[in-house]
Amino acid sequence: MEAFADTIIPGQKRSPDDRAIAGAAEGGGAVAAGALELLRTPATGITAGLGPLAAALNAHAETYAAERGLDLDTDVPAFVALPFEHRSALVAALTTPGHPEKDGWVLLALFSNMAYDSAAHMSTADALDQGHPGLLSMGFAKPDGDGLWRFPRYSYGRVLARPHPSTTASGSPR
């Protein structure tokens, strides 16, 4: 599951011998952002399916490797053993329109991404305080002291285009 999440939003290895994270990108990725914590949150509705999904993912990885004559390390799960570009190709195939299991893999991708882009397993203000890698990398602004967001400066404050000549009195198209 970590390797899958890392394929959606890749990150740097936690240690030199980290196998689940491929190390395809610098900075924290979906795993560091809390993908596993989110997937294990019962509210997602996907938690009970994680075991079967992991087993299915490894079975697909073995088939994928066999079809391409790839030798996989046997000391880690088959999907983890796949090099990053092959993980990506397999995930692309599993989420392609028409794949019979597409729904499940899309859900997994959705929550992996959500861990990174919105930290849906924790309060957004706390996530920012704790240096959540996704929100920080995106440049998500911090809230005011009361935990609410306000942007008092928001406008260039000048006319920037001509309105359509047929605009009606109500400000709508003709």
Next chain:
Amino acid sequence: MTSSPRTDVVVVGSGFGGAIAAYHLAAGGAKVEVLERGPWLRGTDFDHDYLLGKSYTRVFDFVAGDGMSLLGGNCVGGGSVVYFAALPRAPRFAFERHGSIGRRMWPAAISRDTLDPWYDRVSRVIPVRTQDWSEVTYSGGLWAAACDHAGRTANPVPVGIDAAKCTNCNWMMAGCRFDAKRSLLMNYLPGALAHGATIRPLHEVQKITRTDDGGYRVHYNEVDEVDYRVHTGGGTIDAKIVVLAAGAGATPIILRRSEPELGAMPEAVGRYFSGNGERLNTAVINEDRVREVLGLDRGDGIAYAANQIGKGPVVASWDRLDENLPEYSRFSLEQLYFPPGLGTILAQAATAGGPAWFGVEKKEMLSRWRSWLTIFQMTEDDNEGVFGPPPPTGNAYRISQQMLGRGPLRYDPTPNTLRGWAAADAEVRDILERDGLATVLPWTNDVVGAYTVHPLSSCRIGDDPATSALDDRHELRGHPGIFVTDGAAVPGALTVNPALTIAALAERAMPGIVAAARARGVDVRYGAPLPDDAASSPVTAR
């Protein structure tokens, strides 16, 4: 038959179609019960928080279908609580469209001219106003400047937002914390309550059957307030009139589920669904070029980097809303903010191997999120959506405790729709990639299909019984006393945000619905004054 509570009118749903019906019927003297499947939240219940279980997931539903995903409100106030309050009127040509049926889709009685007085009424209640340039956010301003640079026009969009209260926080989809968004919680719904209507939240209507006395029995499940997959009970209410306004993603499902007991439904129930031709493009802005080419500067040396700042869509380009252009080639282009959580996964990064929605380049694109500009395209689609068999309950198989479900809608875009999308994509590219301002790619349709925040037409009005479910009074053909007043009634894509049109149609339908109620023995009159539009605080659950 067991005894069932009775009322004059049951209204299903409390969005625009339901709230307007509830107000006029209650104000006219009818006993009205509103059944709303979602929770009842007020200002301070609306959280600035993406944590699952906060208002962002409590009041908002995402239903994935086959080829089309629907996004919509799930709370008292419906879409008006989660929407971005953009309230333009539909252009004249939208009412003249033929679509795929070879004749005018709209009833002969309705055109822009005949609907304008009803638009006026709703616009007074909300109230709707046109923004001036000092209110236009950085993102809207950037879109306007880019349009102008490309020789196009751009308009500040009419909105239902109180500028004095708006903080430009861009949390609108989780409900407005600051009471700036003029949702139905501030006008029609408090008006209906003041006239004695009852609103029951967390009551999900499943089906309608007949009573012995010529009325209808509405069957509902009660939904757990935290885990919407759990039902805590259920019951029925009998009524002389039923107004269905559960939304275009739910109204036809309730009717199809009712069919075995209620009798055959018109063919058009659950067909002709339109996603309002919607599609999104995400541009990653080149900050240096925006400064050099458009002369934009926020005053602190930053040219843009303001994706997070604002209040949904504020500027639209209407150059392609030209009645002289052929059908399926007309569209509007509106700058939009779509929050994280659902708003980044479908955006595509440009890679050597083509567009990619995940991976290394996508992560790099996310690191430039502040410089994103999202453009919302509303095109003319082909009403190609069809609902399959209803799920056991509700309008979806719920996956998550809130927000996420799988629904029975199937949508396979026709060449007409695909051409419209391609033309809109090309126009956005032409405007935003000019002089290196940005790199633009459409959101992928391969992950959750196409998507719409404005589901329409799944139970539509029309003059032709073969291609419309409702007559021009919004009465369900063959089932007198059942009316549909939500987005499902709109005949086809509008090329603009549909909320004001849905509301105007509901207002227009009210004299006829009141007359039908009177004919069924309800002591009700049409003609109450519009609800007080000066409400300054939203209604609270009692």
